[in-house]
Amino acid sequence: MHNEEISKVVEINGLKKSFDENHVLRGVDLDLYKSENLVVLGKSGSGKSVLIKLMVGLLKQDEGTIKILGKDTSNLTLKELNKLRLKIGFAFQASALYDSMTVRENLEFPLTRNIKNLTRKEINMKVEGLLDSVGLPKTINQMPAELSGGQKKRIGIARTLILEPEIMLYDEPTAGLDPTTCIDINNLINQVREEYNTASIVITHDLTCAKVTGDRMAVLIEGQFEAIGTFDEVFTNASDPKIKSFYDYNFIK
Amino acid sequence: MSEITARNKPVISKKIDKFFIGLANAFRFVKRFFQEVWFPPYEFKEILRQCYEIGYRSLPLISLTGFIVGIVFTNQSRPSLAEFGAASWLPALISIAIIRAMGPLVTALIAAGKVGSSIGAEIGSMKVTEQIDAMEVSAINPFKYLVITRTIATTLMIPVLVMYTDFVALIGSFINVNQNELVSLSTFFVQVFEAVSFLDVFSSLIKSLVFGFTIGIVGCYKGYNSSNGTEGVGKAANASVVMSMFLIFIEELLALQIVNAIRYA
Numbered sequence: 001m002h003n004e005e006i007s008k009v010v011e012i013n014g015l016k017k018s019f020d021e022n023h024v025l026r027g028v029d030l031d032l033y034k035s036e037n038l039v040v041l042g043k044s045g046s047g048k049s050v051l052i053k054l055m056v057g058l059l060k061q062d063e064g065t066i067k068i069l070g071k072d073t074s075n076l077t078l079k080e081l082n083k084l085r086l087k088i089g090f091a092f093q094a095s096a097l098y099d100s101m102t103v104r105e106n107l108e109f110p111l112t113r114n115i116k117n118l119t120r121k122e123i124n125m126k127v128e129g130l131l132d133s134v135g136l137p138k139t140i141n142q143m144p145a146e147l148s149g150g151q152k153k154r155i156g157i158a159r160t161l162i163l164e165p166e167i168m169l170y171d172e173p174t175a176g177l178d179p180t181t182c183i184d185i186n187n188l189i190n191q192v193r194e195e196y197n198t199a200s201i202v203i204t205h206d207l208t209c210a211k212v213t214g215d216r217m218a219v220l221i222e223g224q225f226e227a228i229g230t231f232d233e234v235f236t237n238a239s240d241p242k243i244k245s246f247y248d249y250n251f252i253k
Numbered sequence: 254m255s256e257i258t259a260r261n262k263p264v265i266s267k268k269i270d271k272f273f274i275g276l277a278n279a280f281r282f283v284k285r286f287f288q289e290v291w292f293p294p295y296e297f298k299e300i301l302r303q304c305y306e307i308g309y310r311s312l313p314l315i316s317l318t319g320f321i322v323g324i325v326f327t328n329q330s331r332p333s334l335a336e337f338g339a340a341s342w343l344p345a346l347i348s349i350a351i352i353r354a355m356g357p358l359v360t361a362l363i364a365a366g367k368v369g370s371s372i373g374a375e376i377g378s379m380k381v382t383e384q385i386d387a388m389e390v391s392a393i394n395p396f397k398y399l400v401i402t403r404t405i406a407t408t409l410m411i412p413v414l415v416m417y418t419d420f421v422a423l424i425g426s427f428i429n430v431n432q433n434e435l436v437s438l439s440t441f442f443v444q445v446f447e448a449v450s451f452l453d454v455f456s457s458l459i460k461s462l463v464f465g466f467t468i469g470i471v472g473c474y475k476g477y478n479s480s481n482g483t484e485g486v487g488k489a490a491n492a493s494v495v496m497s498m499f500l501i502f503i504e505e506l507l508a509l510q511i512v513n514a515i516r517y518a
Contacts, residue, residue, distance in 0.1 A: 056390045082392035096387035099378070110391035113294070186513070 003236070009167055010055070015064035016169035017050055023112070024050050026223035027064070032199050033102060037189070039202045039214030041246070046220045048092070048203040055201075056090055057081050066086045084121040086114060091162030093172040095152035101170045103131070103155055104140045110111045111162045122222075133195065134188060147203065150181035157188060168192060168200040174209045186212040207247065221245055256471045283475045286404060291344025294511030296402045307368050308413060312364060322359055326350065339435060344441050345448035347426045352453050353512075356419040357448035358505055359512055361464035363490065365497035367473040372403050373493030376476025377486040381433035387475070400477065400492030411459050413438060419457075463508070465499055471497045 010032035018215040024047040032038050040228045042048045053059045055066055057073055066073045071084055084126065085093040090160050107127045112118065118126075131137045144152060153173060170189060174182040186209050192198060202213050210217055211231050218228045221242050227234045263270045327347055334340050376399055378387050388395040425440045436444075472493040479489035 053386075058386050085390055085392045088390070090387070090390040092383045092387060093381055096383040098384055098387075099382075101373075111392060113393045114391070146300060159387075159391075 009030070009034055009069055010201070011065075011067040012051075012055075013065050015051070015054065015066065016062045017047070017054060019057065024223055025057055025061075026130075028220075028225060030181055030218060030228075032198050032201060035123070035193065037193055037200045037202060037213050037215050038218060039204060039210040039216070040218050040220055041205060041207070041210055042220035043246070047223055048205075048220055049171050051220070052090070052201060052203055055169065056085055073223060086163050087161070087166045089157075089165035089168045091153070091157045091160050091170045091173060093167065093175055095144075095156035097152055097155060098149075099144055102119060102143055103136075103147075104139050106144070106155065107131070107159050107162050108114065110159065114163060122175060125237065126162060129137050130161055131155075133156045133161075135184075140227055145198075150177055150184060150189075153177070153181075153185055154188060157192065161192065164196065167200060168196075168198045170202045170204075171206055171252060173202060173246070182206070182209060182214075185209075189213045221246075260465075264495035270412075271482075272382035278478070279474055282400075282477070283404060283470060285396060286401060286470060289356075289394075289509060290401050290405070294394075294397065296398055299398060299402040300405050301402050304370075305384060306404050306408050306422045307364070307403075308492060311364060311367055311410075311414060312471060314422050314442075315414050315418055318355070318363055319421035320425040321505060323347070323351065323427075324421075324429050327354065327426040327429040343430055343434070344426070344436070344444035346422065347430075348445035348448050350452065351422045351426070351448050352419055352457055354505070354509075357415045357457050357461050357464060358501070359438070360418045361468065361501045362498060364407070364414065364465075365468050365501060366497055368407060369468045369497040370490040371477075371494040372469065372472030373409075373476040374486055374490035376400075376473055377479035379483050380477060380479050381485055386462075396477075400470075400473040401409055401475055402482040403468060407464040407469030407472075408462055411468065412461035415457065415461040415464075452512065452516060456508065457517070460504070460508045467500045468497050468505065471500065 008031050010030070012030040015025050015028040015030075018234075028047075028051065030040075030051075037216055040051065041050050050059060054061050055068065057076075059073065068084060069087060071080070073081065073084070076084065097103075098109065100133055101109065101180075104127055107130060108123055111123060111126060128137065128140070131140055134157060136154055139147060139151060139155065144155070147155065147173070157170075157173075168189075173185050173189060177185065189200065189202060190213055193200060200213075201219070202209065204210055213230065216229060217231055217234045219226050219234060226240055227238070227243055234243065235247045238247060257343060326342060330341060330346055330350075331340060334346065376385075379399070384397070385395045387397065423442075423445060425438075427438060430436050431438075464481055475489040475493040475496065479485040483489075
């Protein structure tokens with residue numbers, strides 16, 4: 001138990017969030033362990049993205065606690081929250097690359113704003129090294145508008161990795177991509193875990209992505225986790241009709 | 254800083270509640286600007302870039318408009334003055350009108366259309382594509398990087414553009430006067446500077462600073478609070494222009510009262 005407590009990097013208890021009359025999260029409990037890839041599955045609008053936005057303080061919970069790396073996010077000042085945010089990488093669904101900046105500037109921006117006294121050589125080495133590792137070294141001087149959807153996702157992930165986070169949050173990493181690019185992104189998620197030893201939460205409704213990237217699955221239905229476990233535990237011989245229909249829809253479609 | 258939102262049950266009526274909530278949020282936005290502008294990090298590079306975008310890129314439109322305003326205003330004023338045999342007063346009349354009111358007002362209205370809409374659309378688009386969220390999760394203060402830089406740039410550049418518009422409009426006016434009354438450039442400008450007082454120039458500059466601040470902060474506020482996807486971006490751009498223009502006229506009216514009170518005190 002003691003070791004388990006130590007290796008927990010995220011601990012969520014009784015999390016509730018509503019938007020007016022729409023109760024999106026109705027008491028969510030979730031743990032994320034070191035070096036683990038946890039996939040959160042659920043239909044569109046089930047509150048998956050809200051969950052990770054609450055984790056990084058983009059939204060505020062109505063009730064419940066979120067502990068990240070041992071710190072309760074609801075008690076933090078903005079300065080403390082920002083310090084914690086540096087240890088969390090957030091890959092947005094639409095990549096959220098800064099339109100007015102080149103790929104190089106997109107990667108440099110969080111680095112130079114948060115780590116002072118870096119030399120030009122060090123910055124270049126970091127940026128070029130990361131672009132190499134996501135397989136896009138030639139895009140360095142391109143603008144985001146010139147990139148494909150898959151390239152944008154990769155650059156978005158590279159930008160989050162530049163601060164060497166301990167936890168990665170992926171919001172629908174394969175949404176809107178063709179099957180081949182989906183495979184590339186799934187492999188990249190696994191590669192990030194191996195190279196950077198990150199714990200990750202992958203938000204998706206794509207079961208193939210979940211199966212390839214996830215150690216554990218958590219299925220979010222109507223604001224609560226209906227099942228948490230390995231892919232086989234959750235989906236093979238699933239008795240809950242909601243989970244069964246989710247599985248059938250993904251593999252029969 | 255979280256936004257004030259409407260209660261489920263309205264206090265007065267939904268529309269009136271929405272108006273006052275909007276007013277409170279706008280006030281908090283301006284307050285936040287004055288709270289944060291003094292403290293580092295100072296984004297000098299971004300401020301310079303914005304000054305270039307706002308100032309230099311507006312020059313062609315401002316030049317054309319200022320020049321035409323000078324010619325048209327001179328041409329339209331001539332018959333009335335000529336009726337009293339006072340056509341020689343044209344440079345004095347034009348200079349007072351341009352420096353006191355026309356220059357700042359025309360420049361501010363054009364900038365509200367060009368710069369205000371562009372700021373509203375740019376920040377609005379960054380908001381709906383989660384670029385502002387991306388800054389926040391990277392521990393970067395988007396308010397400092399986006400709002401403060403743009404508002405400082407408009408506040409600094411609008412007075413410069415106003416001086417430039419005044420000059421171009423006077424040149425336009427001179428060409429018209431020169432063609433009709435055969436007045437030389439030096440005579441024209443001697444008359445111009447004799448008619449204009451320090452208070453005219455100073456109040457025009459102060460007014461321009463306020464106009465610039467208004468254009469910047471309104472564009473940023475509307476963009477920063479846009480929602481509903483691409484439709485929201487369009488609405489933010491449109492609302493930036495409408496609100497800026499409305500406020501500029503109100504400020505012009507207030508400035509007129511204040512300057513007159515000082516002038517005749």
